[in-house]
Amino acid sequence: MVWPKRKLYIRTFGCQMNVADSELMAQILGEQYDLTARAEDADLFLINTCAIRRKSEEKVKSLLGSLKPLKRARPQLILGVGGCVAQQEGERLLAFAPHLNLVFGAKGIYRLPELVDRAARGERVVDVAMERDLPDLPHRTWSPGTFQTMVTIMRGCDNFCSFCVVPYVRGRETSREPGAIVDEVAAFAAAGGLEVTLLGQNVNSYGRGLPEPMTFPQLLRRLDALPGLRRLRFATSHPRDLSPELVNAFGELGSLCEHLHLPVQSGANRILQRMNRGYTREHYLEKVAALKGACPGIALSTDLIVGFPGETEADFLQTLDLMREAGFDQAFSFKYSPRPQTRAATFPDQVPEDVKAERLARLQALQDELTRKAHARLVGREQEVLVEGRSKRSPQEWCGRLRTNQVVNFIGPRELLGSLARVAITEAHPHSLKGRWVEGSSTCNRAAERPGTSPREVSCSER
Ligand code: 5AD
Ligand code: SF4
16 A cells, blocks of 8 residues: 655745755655645645845744644644754754754755654754765756746855855855756756756856866856757856856857846945955946847846945945946845844944835835836837746736746737747836737747646746
8 A cells, every 4th residue: 555645835935046945855855745735734844944134034933933823733743944044043943943843954955854754753853064065966846847947056155245144054155067957957958848047146156166167158058058948047146256258148148038137235336345245336337238238138137235334325326326327127125134143244333224214215216217117118029928827916817027037917828838929018017017919929839748737826926
């Protein structure tokens, strides 16, 4: 008799890397556990956490508190916390949450079956060891019928930006072997996959320390040559390490999408220096100009921090000025949040919360204006859209993305899911576009070739 597998529920906080890590956790536990979408059914409940800002950490702690009744109702439930907060807090999390069974850090993912086993036998387990060498597991995280996937190509970060907790919780930078990455993407493309997003804290420095060093653009070239792969994306990039070779790749590689996320953080040289970013606003703007020269029409997005210690009104105005000059299509903006172990948390000239909030509102108003203009420029144009799923807000519409990463909603036939369709852009909205399907235009419907692909209510993020 075959016993049914136990049920695993994973709640993920934070960035795309965490989403990919959660998929890896499910893969590693796949022999014992099947994923469920219903937390109430779980035998194992894992929370994959983010420590980048205090708010993300607080959300995790409040979720942990709210799980007490579930744990009381299902005493056999194994409750585990992984990821950056787990790495940072370790033992302290067990003291904070007496109903918690397991705490595992960045590298503990690879030991999950053994850790879960020990927790199931009643032990309260903590594994936050940070050793360097890890098995390069095949990250076969896509399921049949999937046309988009994320592939982690490197882990950790050596940059030590003075505000950032990542080097402390994710450890030193390590690149995966190029051969393993290429094999994985080739297998995905051969199975009908269309779009791959390569992930790492700073993919631009990919390849350092490998036995046979390889640059990131060289890796991109190898992937671009794979048959079937139509869209290649990556995140995230450090402006200092954006080489001329990578800039040129945008003009040369057919599958490389015309979008780059290039976090600038601040537009003031004084602040960039205190952040330990290793570039000036002039260097950044030169790189933006080079990108626009090599790839006209490239869309740029960025991350911005307001209220970094010592930031004056004049510094902040420099940030607004840089945003206008770079003409960002999209920006993710944050109030500075002091993080444990980081240098900036010890700086004496912290900016008051009300000043941070006021600057954030002004910055976001400017970005909304820039995004509106970028969207308006697309109206009247016909564009290629990868159809990702039903729109969350109006389920009769499809939702997809342009190569330049904007979200488009439009009405079209059922079989469009997972295809590259041509869509004429008809309306610009603050966070998305509306379009009209150009009939008979599905340029590549590899999803239709696969059995068992059916429309899903895909959460196509609208911001
Ligand atoms: N406070 C505010 N924002 C931060 N980020 C990283 N650390 C902090 C912090 N301490 C932002 C940066 C980074 C993004 C992922 O999160 O903008 O690029
Ligand atoms: Fe953090 Fe800087 Fe590394 Fe990005 S590059 S993860 S901001 S330390």
